Amino acid sequence: MLTGAFALVFFYAPLDVDQGFVQKIFYVHVPMALVALVGFIVGGAFAVMHLRTRESKWDMRSYVAIHLSVILAVGVLVTGSIWARASWGHWWVWDEPMLVSFLIVFLLYATYWPLRFALEDKEKQARYASVFAVVAGAFVPLNFAAVRMAEQYIHPQTGATIAGGLPPKMALTFVVALAGMSLLFVTLCKYELASKHATYRLRALRRRLAGDDDELTLTGRSAAPQL
Amino acid sequence: MRSTVAALLAKELTLEWRTREAVPAMVLFSIATYVVFHFGLDRDRVVGDLAAGVLWVTLLFAAILGINRMFVAEHEQGGFDGFLLAPVDRTAMLIAKATTLFCFLCVVELVAVPAFALLLLGPPLTQALPQLVLVLLLTNVGIAVVGTLVAGLAIQTRARDLIVSLLALPLLVPVVLAATRAATPLLQDGGAGALPGNWMAILAIYDLLFALIAYAVFDFLLED
Numbered sequence: 001m002l003t004g005a006f007a008l009v010f011f012y013a014p015l016d017v018d019q020g021f022v023q024k025i026f027y028v029h030v031p032m033a034l035v036a037l038v039g040f041i042v043g044g045a046f047a048v049m050h051l052r053t054r055e056s057k058w059d060m061r062s063y064v065a066i067h068l069s070v071i072l073a074v075g076v077l078v079t080g081s082i083w084a085r086a087s088w089g090h091w092w093v094w095d096e097p098m099l100v101s102f103l104i105v106f107l108l109y110a111t112y113w114p115l116r117f118a119l120e121d122k123e124k125q126a127r128y129a130s131v132f133a134v135v136a137g138a139f140v141p142l143n144f145a146a147v148r149m150a151e152q153y154i155h156p157q158t159g160a161t162i163a164g165g166l167p168p169k170m171a172l173t174f175v176v177a178l179a180g181m182s183l184l185f186v187t188l189c190k191y192e193l194a195s196k197h198a199t200y201r202l203r204a205l206r207r208r209l210a211g212d213d214d215e216l217t218l219t220g221r222s223a224a225p226q227l
Numbered sequence: 228m229r230s231t232v233a234a235l236l237a238k239e240l241t242l243e244w245r246t247r248e249a250v251p252a253m254v255l256f257s258i259a260t261y262v263v264f265h266f267g268l269d270r271d272r273v274v275g276d277l278a279a280g281v282l283w284v285t286l287l288f289a290a291i292l293g294i295n296r297m298f299v300a301e302h303e304q305g306g307f308d309g310f311l312l313a314p315v316d317r318t319a320m321l322i323a324k325a326t327t328l329f330c331f332l333c334v335v336e337l338v339a340v341p342a343f344a345l346l347l348l349g350p351p352l353t354q355a356l357p358q359l360v361l362v363l364l365l366t367n368v369g370i371a372v373v374g375t376l377v378a379g380l381a382i383q384t385r386a387r388d389l390i391v392s393l394l395a396l397p398l399l400v401p402v403v404l405a406a407t408r409a410a411t412p413l414l415q416d417g418g419a420g421a422l423p424g425n426w427m428a429i430l431a432i433y434d435l436l437f438a439l440i441a442y443a444v445f446d447f448l449l450e451d
Binding site for chain 1: 376380381383384385386387389390393394396397398400401404405429433436440443444447448450
């Protein structure tokens with residue numbers, strides 16, 4: 001799907017009149033940003049489920065969603081900077097609400113790992129991380145609203161362009177790219193979950209083979225949730 | 228509920244009155260920060276948006292000092308266990324702690340804001356004092372609520388001070404943003420401008436929403 005989207009990006013979508021070829025980064029940058037933000041909020045929703053049910057699988061899902069969203073957020077900041085350099089002439093523009101609010105959200109979520117690492121007890125770690133995810137998930141839209149009001153707009157508005165400012169060929173490409181990025185996110189989530197399950201099963205089996213009952217055979221430090 | 232909050236609040240304030248641990252440190256810190264700003268910016272007087280920025284950044288950092296100290300006594304002396312054993316609503320703890328932090332901030336500002344006017348502020352403070360107090364009160368509510376939440380989140384961790392600063396700064400960016408924008412016209416040279424209503428609205432909505440979030444999740448921080 002993503003490959004198809006890239007093919008459309010390069011061969012189908014027309015070049016932008018003002019920005020030329022650089023505008024193509026739009027099809028990577030914007031879907032990535034949207035998926036990352038939705039991922040943060042989904043992580044918060046999973047955390048709510050964890051706090052309600054106390055099942056560690058929800059904590060795991062919340063962890064994975066936030067983990068991948070932070071990785072996507074790095075991509076968003078990098079591609080956004082490249083785009084800004086090309087179209088506005090600066091790597092970073094402060095009077096730009098999108099950039100600033102995205103950076104704030106990114107900084108906030110970067111604290112997720114220090115927080116998890118700083119708690120020894122697994123159950124407590126999961127609970128506190130969930131509380132953090134809920135608060136931060138609610139903070140994401142709030143922060144965007146506040147920063148958006150603070151600055152005047154020069155960012156190409158995604159909402160407005162979807163609503164009709166975009167020529168049909170570009171709109172189609174954008175929708176395909178968005179769908180591709182969402183599918184990539186979901187696939188990666190599933191993949192990471194499967195990998196974590198497999199690692200855990202392997203560790204449990206190995207422990208049983210070795211015949212020791214203590215939990216101290218973990219190699220390396222990890223703050224990821226255990227099942 | 229009300230008597231629980233009152234009891235907890237009385238305990239907090241007595242504790243602070245006897246130890247004088249947080250508030251004097253916060254006051255000294257803010258005055259020291261003004262001096263640092265004076266040399267860092269190389270200005271004798273600040274006006275308008277610069278003045279608002281200096282004032283609120285200083286207050287924010289002073290508040291983080293206070294937030295760092297919030298649950299330390301409970302954590303070290305086992306006050307949490309005592310509180311959890313008592314048959315009272317846990318939200319009382321949130322309300323009492325947030326009110327305590329609110330009071331601390333108000334006391335700090337009673338000294339820090341006049342000191343700011345004396346040391347750095349260009350136009351006289353009296354021209355817009357009532358509006359400025361309003362902005363300060365709304366800011367204090369926001370900092371108190373978010374600060375209590377962050378302090379509760381960080382108290383059990385090993386790197387407490389680190390986590391508090393890392394969490395509180397991004398979460399309080401909208402508060403500082405709205406407060407400085409609201410206060411900028413108040414601190415202009417040549418008479419105070421009108422108080423921008425939309426920024427006050429944002430501050431109030433932010434305070435309200437975070438109060439609700441804190442109310443929803445705070446119980447989970449106290450289970451042990």
